Amino acid sequence: MRGLLQSSIVLAASCSVATAFAPPHQSRRRVFVLRQHTWTQAPGEQEQAQETTTNVNFEEWIADAPEEITNWKPCPITDGGSIPSYVQGTLVRNGCGIQGAWYKAFLERGKQSFPAGIGTGPVLDSTNQQPKLGLVRTIQALINSATIFDNTPVNIWDYQPHVKESKRKTIAALTDAPPRTKIDLNTMDTMCSSTMNPLASGAKGYELLETAHPMYSQAKMAAVDGEGVDTYNVAVELGLQGPSINLVRETSQGDRSVIASISSTDGIPYTHSFGLSSNYAVIVLQPLRLDPSPDRLMELGCLRAMSHVDQTRIVVVELTSGDVVLDKLIDEKVYFYHSISQAEIVNNPEGEGGVTVSLRLCAYKTPDQITGEHQFMRLEQAKKGRAWRNKLNRGGKFCDINCNLLDQSIEVDWKDEIEQGYELPVTRYSRAFGSDCISGKHPRYVYAFGAFALGSNDYDNWGIFKFDLEENKVSSSYQQDSVYLSEPIFVPNPEGELEDDGVLLSQAYFGKDSETKLLVFNARNMEVMATVSTGMRAPLDFHGAWIPN
Numbered sequence: 345m346r347g348l349l350q351s352s353i354v355l356a357a358s359c360s361v362a363t364a365f366a367p368p369h370q371s372r373r374r375v376f377v378l379r380q381h382t383w384t385q386a387p388g389e390q391e392q393a394q395e396t397t398t399n400v401n402f403e404e405w406i407a408d409a410p411e412e413i414t415n416w417k418p419c420p421i422t423d424g425g426s427i428p429s430y431v432q433g434t435l436v437r438n439g440c441g442i443q444g445a446w447y448k449a450f451l452e453r454g455k456q457s458f459p460a461g462i463g464t465g466p467v468l469d470s471t472n473q474q475p476k477l478g479l480v481r482t483i484q485a486l487i488n489s490a491t492i493f494d495n496t497p498v499n500i501w502d503y504q505p506h507v508k509e510s511k512r513k514t515i516a517a518l519t520d521a522p523p524r525t526k527i528d529l530n531t532m533d534t535m536c537s538s539t540m541n542p543l544a545s546g547a548k549g550y551e552l553l554e555t556a557h558p559m560y561s562q563a564k565m566a567a568v569d570g571e572g573v574d575t576y577n578v579a580v581e582l583g584l585q586g587p588s589i590n591l592v593r594e595t596s597q598g599d600r601s602v603i604a605s606i607s608s609t610d611g612i613p614y615t616h617s618f619g620l621s622s623n624y625a626v627i628v629l630q631p632l633r634l635d636p637s638p639d640r641l642m643e644l645g646c647l648r649a650m651s652h653v654d655q656t657r658i659v660v661v662e663l664t665s666g667d668v669v670l671d672k673l674i675d676e677k678v679y680f681y682h683s684i685s686q687a688e689i690v691n692n693p694e695g696e697g698g699v700t701v702s703l704r705l706c707a708y709k710t711p712d713q714i715t716g717e718h719q720f721m722r723l724e725q726a727k728k729g730r731a732w733r734n735k736l737n738r739g740g741k742f743c744d745i746n747c748n749l750l751d752q753s754i755e756v757d758w759k760d761e762i763e764q765g766y767e768l769p770v771t772r773y774s775r776a777f778g779s780d781c782i783s784g785k786h787p788r789y790v791y792a793f794g795a796f797a798l799g800s801n802d803y804d805n806w807g808i809f810k811f812d813l814e815e816n817k818v819s820s821s822y823q824q825d826s827v828y829l830s831e832p833i834f835v836p837n838p839e840g841e842l843e844d845d846g847v848l849l850s851q852a853y854f855g856k857d858s859e860t861k862l863l864v865f866n867a868r869n870m871e872v873m874a875t876v877s878t879g880m881r882a883p884l885d886f887h888g889a890w891i892p893n
Contacts (some may be wrong), residue, residue, distance in 0.1 A: 368758075399804035410857055421874050426874060427874045437438060460747060499557065502515050528771075546590075559577070589605070590604070613633060615630075617681065623664070626658070626659070629658075630677070631653045634649075656677055691750065706766065706767060718735050771791070
């Protein structure tokens with residue numbers, strides 16, 4: 345069984361296009377999967393970060409793991425806890441470069457064990473099965489078909505969320521480029537080498553980039569075997585008239601079409617994510633442009649080599665018509681990787697006040713997190729030791745970009761009262777579609793991971809935080825000595841009435857034990873409900889997906 349996912353890119357992995365957090369000259373990946381069927385430790389005391397913590401073996405967490413492991417093994421719940429019965433499905437983890445790995449577990453009813461397996465290994469060249477490394481591979485990526493070069497995938501997307509039977513279901517590993525890799529959800533085998541996206545109808549040039557953060561439509565459509573769900577994404581296209589930014593819609597059957605196309609007259613923009621609500625998409629072009637200079641690309645990597653422009657551009661697209669209903673430059677500079685949520689707020693419900701489309705971001709006021717030497721998780725810096733890590737960025741801030749469609753005004757609202765930095769934010773609704781979405785307001789609660797937890801001056805104090813955006817504070821958190829956590833995934837309680845009724849799943853590396861474990865949190869108070877032991881180390885991951893049965 346080959347536990348490898350392969351993905352491709354036009355601008356090479358050594359240019360760091362695939363992920364802002366992956367350092368240059370890495371073209372390998374990992375994916376972590378958890379499948380279980382009946383999945384609560386008694387709630388414990390929440391510990392605050394202290395400067396007396398030791399935080400050992402951080403480097404182990406981010407280290408390479410080149411050996412593939414294919415034997416299955418039990419992974420028990422080790423703390424006497426249990427997992428709520430509604431948590432039934434598959435957790436897939438993916439990214440950040442360095443190595444490949446996937447983890448898959450089945451929980452049998454009434455048993456505290458998981459027949460599980462972990463596979464690790466580098467992404468291989470689809471032609472000769474050798475690891476993709478070095479300058480030659482970079483040049484190949486720049487001049488040859490993207491399917492010849494595999495870049496690190498950083499996310500997992502289910503283009504068929506309406507299909508529940510794993511025996512006939514596929515998922516995709518994505519990166520910040522058009523190629524994707526299909527995976528058999530039942531076996532977790534790679535079904536094919538990296539393949540280019542189907543050509544979108546309405547495209548007029550070469551699709552250079554597409555974000556690794558697509559979003560589901562909040563409307564449903566008829567599909568071949570019942571209901572289907574459209575996926576939206578933002579792509580950068582190179583054509584005879586120069587670069588353009590396309591809003592692309594893809595059906596569950598793989599048909600892609602350009603909904604709107606916006607030209608860029610000042611260079612090739614970099615877009616890591618965007619906003620989507622019931623009726624509108626918001627595309628924020630941060631004031632950075634990709635620099636095609638080979639010398640700078642080879643020296644600095646794609647992100648650090650980007651050039652700067654003077655203004656931030658905000659574009660709002662009406663989904664039904666494809667009309668651009670707002671396109672405006674603002675002097676305030678907003679830099680970001682990840683969007684959080686988008687709301688359509690009626691200005692005056694009793695009058696003709698129009699609608700304000702509000703996009704919430706995890707954002708930065710300066711470009712250092714993207715182009716600087718001390719990016720939040722710049723891995724080659726993080727490997728140099730704690731003194732180097734303590735120079736790294738403390739993470740993003742909450743920022744709302746409010747677009748009044750009636751008077752065409754834009755307001756940028758930073759939540760500076762929240763001091764804790766963070767990244768990889770999620771909400772209950774992050775991957776919701778149809779009737780499960782909310783659109784008239786932002787979610788109250790946001791969950792995210794981050795370093796320098798709870799006022800610490802130690803980067804290695806890693807935590808997961810629950811932010812209350814009505815009171816603008818960290819309402820609860822989890823932080824333990826030498827425990828390094830991944831992006832949380834929210835699994836809602838289908839019978840719950842409150843927004844935070846559910847659990848969070850987070851893969852965590854326990855440095856003192858040199859072991860990866862799955863932590864299951866009560867999303868209301870961030871207390872650990874269950875700890876699942878793998879008995880081994882699985883390396884750092886970035887993004888992933890929860891795919892319910």
